[in-house]
Amino acid sequence: MYTHHQKLIERAKAETAPFCAVCYPCEATAIEAAIEANKLDLLRPILVGPEEEIRTIAQKNNFSLENIEIINAPSEAKAAAASVQLVREGKAQLLMKGSLHTDILLKAVVNKEFGLRTGKRITHAFLMDGPEWQNPLMITDAAINIFPDLITKMHIVQNAIDLHHALGYGVPRVAILSAVEMINPDIPSTLDAAALCKMADRGQIKNGILDGPLALDNAISLEAAKMKKLDTPVTGKAQILVVPNLEAGNILFKSQSFTGPATHHADSAGLVLGAKAPIILTSRASSLDSRLVSCAMAKLSSLHSK
Structure with missing residues (x-):
């Protein structure tokens, strides 16, 4: 452990x-x-x-x-x-x-x-931890909601933020993931990401710092973020990764758990929220x-x- x-x-x-x-x-x-x-x-x-x-x-x-x-x-x-x-x-x-x-x-x-x-949607969050990680990493939702719409994503984000606080980790940096960091109408997840960030600005999502759309590398690697000239409170140091759909989340979660030598596999724990x-x-x-x-x-x- x-x-x-x-x-x-x-x-x-x-x-x-x-x-x-x-x-x-x-x-x-x-x-x-x-x-x-x-x-x-x-x-x-x-x-x-x-x-x-x-x-x-x-x-x-x-x-x-x-x-x-x-x-x-x-x-x-x-x-x-x-x-x-x-x-x-x-x-x-x-x-x-x-x-x-x-x-x-x-x-x-x-x-x-x-x-x-309750008034909340049922969502799921994995809490990942790995060898010599500076912080644990939350991935959501990779288990319950297959193709969440915008309102469901709002609940996914808020439930994860609330859990982050409950675990004693403070105000989380939340990356809304997509394939790119620019808004592209041909990639619906980029539009959802932009909407979620504006919802946070207007108080519809509370107690977290959101940014998106962000590609995975820009969310967790400071070097990658600097190469793209992205400098926000979230880029390169995200604590919660919000995936566009269950398939993407499942692949991300399992890649953390099984890719590379066994000594570098991440451990996971999970919880259903809402x-x-x-x-x-x-x-x-x-x-x-x-x-x-x-x-x-x-x-x-x-x-x-x-």
């Missing part, structure tokens, strides 16, 4: 642990993450799923479920509904995906009558470290929103 992620866990440990509904933890990795997060005081898990199956998996892997509540829910859909209900009733302040399909969990989250909707509670949404392939950092992010986000 790299420095910034480790510091985030240490910061989160200092606060009282909230309860977390862990939805359908029917794989060893999901149960292990809940147990280890509990040991670190990141959260207090409530396991929601088929009780007998959960206990069998725990026993096979020598996981102790002592003092951990289990709510029996025989199917993925029923576990999702029960987990969401725990949050609605205030019995849990966080929600964590176990081993069920993401679509099933999010369907329960966005249910108009029984879900966790619901009534932070949602820890990790993939089945996520490492234990990634899951724990995601738990720390969720805890700090929840505390900040109170």
Whole structure:
């Protein structure tokens, strides 16, 4: 685990642990993450799923479920509904995906009558950390919104800014990414970038410093920005990268995670934002470290929103 992620866990440990509904933890990795997060005081898990199956998996892997509540829910859909209900009733302040399909969990989250909707759009942010990085880097949205329109992008940006503050990183420098740094009507993402920056100027997006459109190199490399004669508070030192669509975000996130020698791969943690509670949404392939950092992010986000 790299420095910034480790510091985030240490910061989160200092606060009282909230309860977390862990939805359908029917794989060893999901149960292990809940147990280890509990040991670190990141959260207090409530396991929601088929009780007998959960206990069998725990026993096979020598996981102790002592003092951990289990709510029996025989199917993925029923576990999702029960987990969401725990949050609605205030019995849990966080929600964590176990081993069920993401679509099933999010369907329960966005249910108009029984879900966790707010006035915000549901978005996602990855927090990346790498070897000897001066700052962590947030990428949004690379997991939820496939082709976001301008209003959805406004929520993507604002949710990421709010998370940046919640994690204790202060006012973020936000780069709205495209292929070029000039406005080009033939590239719609450049128009969206310009509109988002003007929305920030007019107070529709708050507490962040925006610039865009920016190509990736101009957003994160001071040398590249100087070559293009770009000198703004954001160019070359962006802390949040807002991608034009999910495809671009997914490629960017995975290039950070897998390109180059293994010793230089970035670590990632992720969170779903915009619901009534932070949602820890990790993939089945996520490492234990990634899951724990995601738990720390969720805890700090929840505390900040109170």
